[in-house]
Amino acid sequence: MSFTLPDLPYAYDALQPYMSKETLEYHHDKHHKAYVDNGNKLLEGTDLAGKSVEEVVVGSFGKNQGLFNNAGQHYNHIHFWKWMKPNGGGAIPGNLEKKIIEDLGSVEKMKEDFAQAGATQFGSGWCWLAVKDGKIIVMKTPNGENPLVHGAKPILGCDVWEHSYYIDYRNRRPDYLKAFIENLVNWEYVTEMYEAATR
Numbered sequence: 001m002s003f004t005l006p007d008l009p010y011a012y013d014a015l016q017p018y019m020s021k022e023t024l025e026y027h028h029d030k031h032h033k034a035y036v037d038n039g040n041k042l043l044e045g046t047d048l049a050g051k052s053v054e055e056v057v058v059g060s061f062g063k064n065q066g067l068f069n070n071a072g073q074h075y076n077h078i079h080f081w082k083w084m085k086p087n088g089g090g091a092i093p094g095n096l097e098k099k100i101i102e103d104l105g106s107v108e109k110m111k112e113d114f115a116q117a118g119a120t121q122f123g124s125g126w127c128w129l130a131v132k133d134g135k136i137i138v139m140k141t142p143n144g145e146n147p148l149v150h151g152a153k154p155i156l157g158c159d160v161w162e163h164s165y166y167i168d169y170r171n172r173r174p175d176y177l178k179a180f181i182e183n184l185v186n187w188e189y190v191t192e193m194y195e196a197a198t199r
């Protein structure tokens with residue numbers, strides 16, 4: 001099984017005005033596609049060929065940097081598209097909201113800490129909500145890394161590579177993060193990943 005580029009789960013213009021059609025065209029059709037194509041080339045003939053994306057990510061970390069970079073970014077982007085939806089943000093489903101308050105203090109605090117992690121990730125990378133040892137935590141990682149390679153399971157991630165926001169927000173990464181958390185997050189999908197992570 002090789003990597004395949006999934007379709008976006010909505011139209012290219014569906015996330016406007018928070019994320020433009022132009023951003024999604026470049027981000028999905030050029031950047032994610034390049035991770036898939038390069039990942040497949042680097043995967044060929046390795047002992048990880050035929051494994052799941054998660055297994056390739058974890059198996060290549062610290063061993064095959066080129067393959068890891070592309071596999072990690074492929075995994076991250078598969079979920080990133082689904083972590084957003086038109087008319088996103090808003091209410092968090094009850095059980096997840098309760099757990100967020102329990103582990104992170106309040107929904108407001110979670111949003112602040114998440115945005116702060118994204119704003120302070122130096123250079124390219126991601127900020128996350130992840131489940132580690134049964135608790136929801138906020139994390140940030142550089143480049144294509146994700147919580148899977150740090151003993152945690154990601155339930156929400158925001159891409160803070162410039163390719164994700166520069167067309168729409170220029171250098172204003174904090175404004176992009178605010179729009180993401182307030183207007184784009186698909187909390188139903190976050191809940192799905194939280195339930196899978198704690199099952």
Ligand SMILES: [Fe+2]
Nearest residue numbers: 031159161164
């Ligand atoms: Fe990206």
